[in-house]
Amino acid sequence: MQPSLQSLVDLLPEPVLLVGRDGRVLLANRAFERAAGLGPGAAGGCALASLSATPAAELAGYLRRCSGTLQPLPGVLDLPGGTGPPLRFRTDGATTLGEDGRPGPVLLRLRAHGEAVAGFSLLGEQVRRLGEEVLLRKRAEEGLRRSEERLRLAVDAADMGTWDLDVGTGMIEASPRCRALLGLGADGPLDFGGFLGAVHRDDRGAVREAVEAALGAGRPESFAVEYRTGAGRWLSHRGRAIPPDGAGGARATGMVLDVTEERRAAEHQALLINELNHRVKNTLATVQSIAAQTRRAATGLDGFWEAFGARLMALSKTHDLLTRERWRGTGLAELVAAEASPYQDAAGSRVRAGGPVVRLAPKAAVSLGLALHELLTNAAKYGALSVPGGHVEVRWAPGPGGEGVRVVWEEAGGPPVRPPERRGFGSRLLERNLAYDLGARIALLFPPGGVRCELEIPRAALEGVSGDG
Amino acid sequence: MADGTGGLEGCRVLVVEDEAMVAMLVEDILADAGCRVIGPAPNAEEALRLVREAAPDAASLDINLGSGEVYPVAEELASRGVPFVLVSGYDRENVLARYRRWPILQKPFTPEGLVAALRRVLAA
Structure with a gap:
């Protein structure tokens, strides 16, 4: 599970915020919200100028300068201090870079007077890593999607049906092609009994035996069985029985292919x-x-x-x-x-x-x-x-x-x-x-x-x- | 012939065989064994007619006739208590199960084989 950017920045002890080019707050962490006297999520979407006691023109000029540099630019930001005088924070601001390498929102880090600037680069590194992680995850998802698509295309081209039996519930998830090959309707729940019902009466015993033998092996075990459907087509049914493991209960999964012509x-x-x-x-x-x-x-x-x-x-x-x-x-x-x-x-x-x-x-x-x-x-x-x-x-x-x-x-x-x-x-x-x-x-x-x-x-x-x- | 092909003297044997050359061979074998040949019949219709009209003592039946199979003739003979031997170019597995109790001769067969099979069914 990938942490959200929000939850990550909330962990940071010092106030941090991302400000868009229009001066509105895109992201603010809890530390900032506390410093500004706001409730959780209250800062997002607000113009930073409306949250701050710093003159708007001065703030806009600072943000504009920050958005032009990758080197943290020091500045100051006054936040209303409730009933007391405004609280003055020293700031470091620099632009972030988007995936395309173009300047993104300005990242502002607020710190108490006299604190070293060194911490900023650590935060930048954290954000960069987070970005990389997000990118890698996106790539992995894309790769998985393509791999699944390739598999689906290959399965379609080979005219294969796929199926997956949950042994615990006895329910089968069958692809539309698998259902069509078995002569079953496109919808509705399918259990092992329903599947056997689609098998030719004379072949049911052999099919049940093959699947049960593989499931009874107590280890991942392949099985292959050829049988006729009620409609007289010959199907080749290959699968693998997987015993219960940490990831789930016993199941069997595999593919089914029409071999009538070969027969x-x-x-x-x-x-x-x-x-x-x-x-x-x-x-x-x-x-x-x-x-x-x-x-x-x-x-x-x-x-x-x-x-x-x-x-x-x-x-x-x-x-x-x-x-x-x-x-x-x-x-x-x-x-x-x-x-x-x-x-x-x-x-x-x-x-x-x-x-x-x-x-x-x-x-x-x-x-x-x-x-x-x-x-x-x-x-x-x-x-x-x-x-x-x-x-x-x-x-x-x-x-x-x-x-x-x-x-x-x-x-x-x-x-x-x-x-x-x-x-x-x-x-x-x-x-x-x-x-x-x-x-x-x-x-x-x-x-x-x-x-x-x-x-x-x-x-x-x-x-x-x-x-x- | 004094060897294995004698002992059927006077026996009236129906021959059913759709190939003329093979029919000729069977006829000659049976004639040598002293049989009187009835037929040969090239198809089941002709064979059934001969079963009814000539009342054979035994029969040699080729299973696969070009026009069909010989089983109706076998059925008729069995119902009349007339024994027979089956002749086929196919394997034994191709013969209907209920006829496998009768001798099945694979083509080509020896004269002695045919005569011995006929003697066996006639003696049973």
């Missing part, structure tokens, strides 16, 4: 990882099946290895296309081009593909990619791609009624075609899997001029229509 991102990531795992497992099962089917048809280990490797590469190419587009789907043209690439020539004349832009859902793309691979392998072994002059036309157009897409595979320039005696994995995969995975209608035909495959892919197998199975 959602983490949940989304967990979901993605789960989906990726699922996809990997399904792909492994698909590869397992390809291996099993290839084994059934293979005549030897080398034959197995060659056919299995080629099918694995076919599957991998579709995966590459899908990965490039984050498994949303892929274009039919891109799928045909990727699967045909091992059989294509530089001019692209061996597998001639074309049609409007068609986007396939991931599952349809995987299935169709494998089917295209079987057709291509068959053509390279027995059909149009087994001789230099042969080629394949793959054309597509909107399906019947403009729904879905109709794809026609047509081989030409190959050796004369004879229907196969036995259906292998290739045709089983083609005929059954496309029907199963895409809901497609398939016609695999063996006219002498070249193998012909007609596919009707329903709308449901196109991107954006069906989900990825």
